[in-house]
Amino acid sequence: MVNSKSYGLQTETRQYLRRLYSYGRELNLSDVADIDNFIKGLKQLGLWSNTVCWLLRSQQNLGTGTIALSLGGLGNYNGTLVNTVTWGSNGVQSGGVSLTSRINISTDIRRVINYGASIFGVVSNNNDDNYAIFQVADSNDGNPTYPSLVVNQASGLGVVPVVTRNSVRYFQATRGGAYLAGFSSVAGVLRTNSQANFRNGTVISNEINLGVINPDSQITANAAFIAGRGNGAITGGGNTSPISLVSTVIFTNEQISNLHLLYKTTIGKGLGLP
Numbered sequence: 001m002v003n004s005k006s007y008g009l010q011t012e013t014r015q016y017l018r019r020l021y022s023y024g025r026e027l028n029l030s031d032v033a034d035i036d037n038f039i040k041g042l043k044q045l046g047l048w049s050n051t052v053c054w055l056l057r058s059q060q061n062l063g064t065g066t067i068a069l070s071l072g073g074l075g076n077y078n079g080t081l082v083n084t085v086t087w088g089s090n091g092v093q094s095g096g097v098s099l100t101s102r103i104n105i106s107t108d109i110r111r112v113i114n115y116g117a118s119i120f121g122v123v124s125n126n127n128d129d130n131y132a133i134f135q136v137a138d139s140n141d142g143n144p145t146y147p148s149l150v151v152n153q154a155s156g157l158g159v160v161p162v163v164t165r166n167s168v169r170y171f172q173a174t175r176g177g178a179y180l181a182g183f184s185s186v187a188g189v190l191r192t193n194s195q196a197n198f199r200n201g202t203v204i205s206n207e208i209n210l211g212v213i214n215p216d217s218q219i220t221a222n223a224a225f226i227a228g229r230g231n232g233a234i235t236g237g238g239n240t241s242p243i244s245l246v247s248t249v250i251f252t253n254e255q256i257s258n259l260h261l262l263y264k265t266t267i268g269k270g271l272g273l274p
Contacts, residue, residue: 010039012048016071023062031059034267035071041262042072045255049073053120053245054103054226058087060267068092068103074112074248079103079226088240090183090271091122094131094229095238102132102228107221109246110136110146114216117147118251119161120187120259121226122268124240125179129154129232131239133186134246136224143169144215147190147246153179153239154232159197159204161188166211172197174205183242183271185260189251196253200274201260203253242271 009017013036020027027035035055042048052072055061061069064087068079081087081103084096094101113136121133129152136146144164152160158175172188176199187198192213196206215221226244243263251259264273 009036012039025062038266050249051247052077056092057242063087077105079105091240091242092227093238093240094227098231102225105224107224110221113147116191118189118247119149120245122185122242125181126239127154128230128234128239130230132228134226136221146215149188159186161190161195161197163190164215176204187256198256201257
């Protein structure tokens with residue numbers, strides 16, 4: 001295991017390395033440095049304590065098997081890879097049967113995002129519809145829904161924050177259009193009475209004067225997952241996702257832009273993000 005004290009690592013980085021090591025996993029020093037700089041950056045942005053994320057590039061997590069360790073101050077929400085999700089150096093690939101290939105997480109996460117959340121992720125260009133960056137609902141494609149973020153690449157193109165407002169599942173209207181080849185970061189900020197969506201750190205639309213978020217008045221969620229295969233005509237093996245992140249902090253536009261830049265220059269190096 002890395003003698004972490006010799007490298008001046010953040011306490012949280014050392015804790016993450018110990019968790020990996022408990023599964024027999026050791027990371028390369030360059031990957032450790034990138035993770036450490038990412039954690040430092042989250043702290044500097046004031047996001048660490050209220051955020052959980054999943055580093056889904058094989059060299060930044062266990063990289064084999066069915067467990068994806070979580071990272072962040074919000075708590076431990078380790079995920080379970082199901083139905084042909086596979087690890088890769090650019091992220092996990094979800095290319096199995098529609099609405100089944102994904103990483104399941106505990107539905108307990110709904111308790112901290114009842115009234116709003118910020119969601120950030122990175123995904124490859126593909127021909128999928130309703131690919132889930134982060135989704136908590138009463139079923140795979142369910143209604144009602146807690147704060148969630150999907151991307152439409154086969155139809156209704158764009159970044160789609162979705163949540164139940166006044167007992168109706170509410171989708172973002174303006175979505176940003178077609179995806180370019182390669183990877184894009186996407187984000188959704190879902191507030192009590194408004195919500196915004198972003199691509200590559202830039203806001204697409206901000207919708208205001210919306211109905212109140214109220215999923216808890218409807219259901220107890222029975223599905224929570226990340227990197228979830230949608231229901232489009234997938235090609236080339238499925239979408240690839242290197243990170244999913246959710247926070248109880250309601251991000252500003254500047255924080256989304258800064259998070260995109262932080263990811264791109266630390267653990268997202270080599271993905272070609274714009």
